[in-house]
Amino acid sequence: MVYCKIFEIMLLEEKMEKKNIRKKLKITALIFNILVTAALIFLEVVFYDIASYKNYLLLEYLPVKYIVFAEIFLVVISIIPFVVKRGFKSRIFSIVLSLILIAAMVTSGILGITYNSKIKGMFTKTEETIDEIVKNSLxxxxxxxxxxxxxxxxxxxxxxxxxxxxxxxxxxxxxxxxxxxxxxxxxxxxxxxxxxxxxxxxxxxxxxxxxxxxxxxxxxxxxxxxxxxxxxxxxxxxxxxxxxxxxxxxxxxxxxxxVAQMNDKGNATKRCFNVYLSGIDTEGDVTVKSRSDVNIIMSVNPLTGNIVLISTPRDYYVPLSISNGVKDKLTHAGNYGIDVSMDTLKMIYGVDFDYYVRLNFTGFVKIIDALGGIDVDSDYAFSAAGFSYKEGLNENLSGIEALWFARERHSFAAGDHQRGRDQMKVIESVIAKCQSPALLKNYDSILSEISECFQTNMTKKSIKALVRFQLNRAPKWKITQYSVSGQGTSDYTYSIPNQKAYVMVPDENTINTAKQLLEDNKENKDIKEPESTKE
Known part of the structure; x- marks a missing residue:
């Protein structure tokens, strides 16, 4: 009888001890749940400080859906420790989860505080760079x-x-x-x-x-x-x-x-738009008028994810928009201003331009170096300016190596036609590199180089819209390249009327092919690679 009593007392004590443990565990879980809420508030305050910088500048670049998803995710995982079922194991799970969430949120908040000025500086630098680019176009x-x-x-x-x-x-x-x-x-x-x-x-x-x-x-x-x-x-x-x-x-x-400014036609992310890419043969100030050695039409269709690149040889023998029908080299149009180059290309292809991008050779080199080099596929093995290129993939070309890859023409039987193709290969490689982590790794230095050597008439609003579109949709751009061709000869030009110079008489068949590619892209059609560009 005595033993039974003792056993009952022991069971009662054990029961009381378990009850106390459960009570302490419950209180501990509740404390950690509250700490999760505190950590969430701490993280939200840090995030709000960054997001509200300069009248919510972050929202002008980052799609709102990412912020909404992040907020929903944080709230949901913060609620989980509160709603787990009662019980010893559940409360242990709640405490462990709370510890993980507290550690993650506090660490994120501390990182946000640590890099607060750097993050804000990145947005400030971006704004300053865009302002400088826009100012260059004036x-x-x-x-x-x-x-x-x-x-x-x-x-x-x-x-x-x-x-x-x-x-x-x-x-x-x-x-x-x-x-x-x-x-x-x-x-x-x-x-x-x-x-x-x-x-x-x-x-x-x-x-x-x-x-x-x-x-x-x-x-x-x-x-x-x-x-x-x-x-x-x-x-x-x-x-x-x-x-x-x-x-x-x-x-x-x-x-x-x-410079006379073009009218912005509205949101470029909801329509096909054309960009004139001009590479000028100068170093230093990008606003200086110079012949345009790179003349590429970039037709971008955000609705289909297609990009069409049309390259026109620098020596194309065509009337300029200011020459009253007298023919000249296309490259000389750049001497009279970016508007003359665009108007002349419009006369050739019948397309309207929404924007232009102008880059000088100095900037070309520096931007590629800031990106950490590019990989370019070459159709031929050749040498230029002391640099050698192999047939096939040439990895990690520096800025100066990429420049001479894009400039060389005398090594090829197709001459300027092949150079145009190589220029488009470089552009495609730069686009690919800009979609990689290399862009964020060297973000500051890339922005610094762009502001000094890059000129465009895109408005700040349009640039930000395109950035948001890329972050929001992350499209896998399909790039189709085509270079028009012609026959080399010598003739008199509008710029130098009394002496003959080398020119290229256009091949109308290739021009018609280019026109069709541009029209198909505008009409949201599937773009097929032209036969003449296939290996």
Whole structure:
């Protein structure tokens, strides 16, 4: 009997002990549940501080659905510890889950605080870069130089006080007046000057000593060097091909002019739009007018995920939009402004442009280096500027290697046609690299390079809409490339009317193929690779 009593007491004590343990466990679980709520509030405060920066700037780039999903996820997992069933195992699970959630939320919050300024700085840098790019599109700059023969003793403008200056105002009479005024202001004297018929004659007058110095738009030097070429190989065989080697510049000045702005046609993510990609043959300031060596139409259809790239050779022999039917090299259109290049391409293909993107060679190199290099597939093995490229995949090309890959034409029988294809290969590789983690890894340096060498007329609103679209949809872009072709010959041009130069007479069949590709993309049709672009 005594033993039974003792056993009952022991059972009662054990029962009480379990009850106390369950009670303590319940209280502990409740405390941890409350701590989860506190951790969630802490994380929300940190996130709100970042999200509300500069009038909720984050929401202008990041799709709202991601923020909504994140909030729902956080709330749901925070509620789970509160709603688990009663019982020893359930409460143990609740405590363990709470510990994990607290650790994750507090760690995330601490990381948010630690990188708060860096995250905000990234958005600030993005805004500043877009503002700089948009500002670049408002101005076009012409660079003028005063040139003398290389053996001339003058090293600076002040040494040319008594010189006779030659100039040509065929394309920019107002600019020439401004340059002459700048020269006379610098010298504090009226200079002896003479207008000469055209740029090549101007160069000839200097070479023959009929004038002591010439005032020349620097963008025309290449046109002069290609003049007098009656061959059809495109290798600058003319008598002025070494003009640069015979002269030196003793003074430079710039003339800035406002650029007429195009009307934004609305949300680019809901329609097919065309972008003119122009690669200019200069270093330094991207606003400087220069011949356009890269002339690519990029037709983007966000609705189908198709991108069509149409490359037009630089020497295409076509009327410019300002030449009243007189033919010129397409590359020379860039000397007269980005609008002339776009209008000329519109005359060829019958397409309207929504935007343009203009990039100089300096920027091309720096952006690719900031991306950590690109992988490019080459159709042929060749060498250029001391760099060698193999047939097939060339991995991790640096900026300068990619530049010469895109510039080379003399190594190929197809010449400029093959160069156009290679340029599009580089563009495709850059697009692919920008969709990889490499973009985030070097985000600051990429933005810094873009702001200095990138020019576009896209509005800030359109750029942000495209960023949100890419993050929201993450489409796998299908890129179709096509390069129109023609027959090389020599002929007179609008820019250099008195001397022949190498030109390419367009092949109308390839132009018609390009037109059809652009039309199909606009009509949301499936894009089939043209036969002529297949290996």
């Amino acid at each position: 101005l076009a700059t012409d660079e003028y130089g005063v040139y003398v023969l290389k053996e001339n003793k003058a090293e600076k403008l002040k040494h040319a006080l008594k010189y006779k200056f030659g100039y040509n105002s065929q394309f920019s009479s107002e600019d020439i007046k401004n340059v002459l005024n700048a020269i006379e202001t610098e010298l504090t004297a009226i200079v002896d000057n003479e207008e000469i018929n055209d740029p090549v004659t101007l160069a000839q007058e200097l070479l023959e000593g009929n004038v002591d110095a010439i005032i020349l738009n620097q963008s025309l030097i290449d046109a002069i060097e290609s003049a007098g070429d009656d061959t059809d190989d495109g290798k600058k065989n003319g008598k002025y091909s070494d003009f640069t080697d015979k002269i030196k510049c003793i003074y430079t000045t710039t003339v800035e002019n406002a």
